Amino acid sequence: MNTSRLVYRSRQFWQALTTRPSEVDKELVASILDPGQVELFNLLQKSEQTHSIRVLKAVRKQGGDNIDLQAAALLHDIGKVKEPLRLWERILIVITNAICPACVKEWGAAQGEVPSAMPGWQRAFVVAEQHPAWGAELASQCGASVMTVALIARHQEKLSPEGAGEDSEENRLLRILQAADKNS
Ligand SMILES: [Fe+2]
Ligand SMILES: [Fe+2]
Known part of the structure; x- marks a missing residue:
């Protein structure tokens, strides 16, 4: 990750920490997830809820009108509810990811x-x-579709470059989700 990318990611991180979902955002969430899934979504830390809503909006901007993809945008980080991280732990991850993703x-x-x-x-x-695998399990228990569960499970997977071969519908949606996640 180069310096400008690190600065961008840091700004995103602090923005997400200090903003809260608005009433309009909550209505948007309720229009996509069923009540049980909304309950699950509400267990995320507020900053994670904000991040997920930003991912949803980014997905929609890219023409991601697929409802399974939209649900995955909201629930992709849901596995984090299993082990909520403290602020210093989240900072540790952002910095280490920038310096040594392999670590x-x-x-x-x-x-x-x-x-x-x-x-x-x-x-x-x-x-x-491991939050993608944990999240896929939680979403499945809450009745998410097979596609949504697969997208959550794979949201951190490294895909081969676009155009390297035939893309499945799942991979096409995954690319949209990953791009939105990266920039939100
Ligand atoms: Fe994630
Ligand atoms: Fe994310």
């Missing part, structure tokens, strides 16, 4: 351990790496 992958790969029993610094990386 985030390596330190977050611990499987089968209880994150809350880990040293604080490692717990943050496990959440960063």
Whole structure:
């Protein structure tokens, strides 16, 4: 990540921390998710709710009128409700991702351990790496569609470059979601 990208990401991060969903935003969420899913969405930290709504709006701007994609935009980070991160842990992830993305992958790969029993610094990386899988499970339990669940599970997956081969509908939607997530 170059310096201007890091500055951009930092500004986004602080903006997201200080803004709250408006009443209009809440109505928008309720128009896409069913009541049980809205309850789940409301468990996200306020700053994460704001981020997810920004992702939804970005997806819509790109012509993402697919309802499964819109639900995935709102719920893509829902796995974070399992292990809410403190501010310093979130900052740690942003900085480490900028300096050494491979370290985030390596330190977050611990499987089968209880994150809350880990040293604080490692717990943050496990959440960063594993919240897509946790989120897919939660969304599935809340009745999300197969496509929404798949998009949540894969939202951090590295896709091959566009045009490198035939894209499935799932991959096409995933590209829209990932671009919106990256810029929101
Ligand atoms: Fe995520
Ligand atoms: Fe996200």
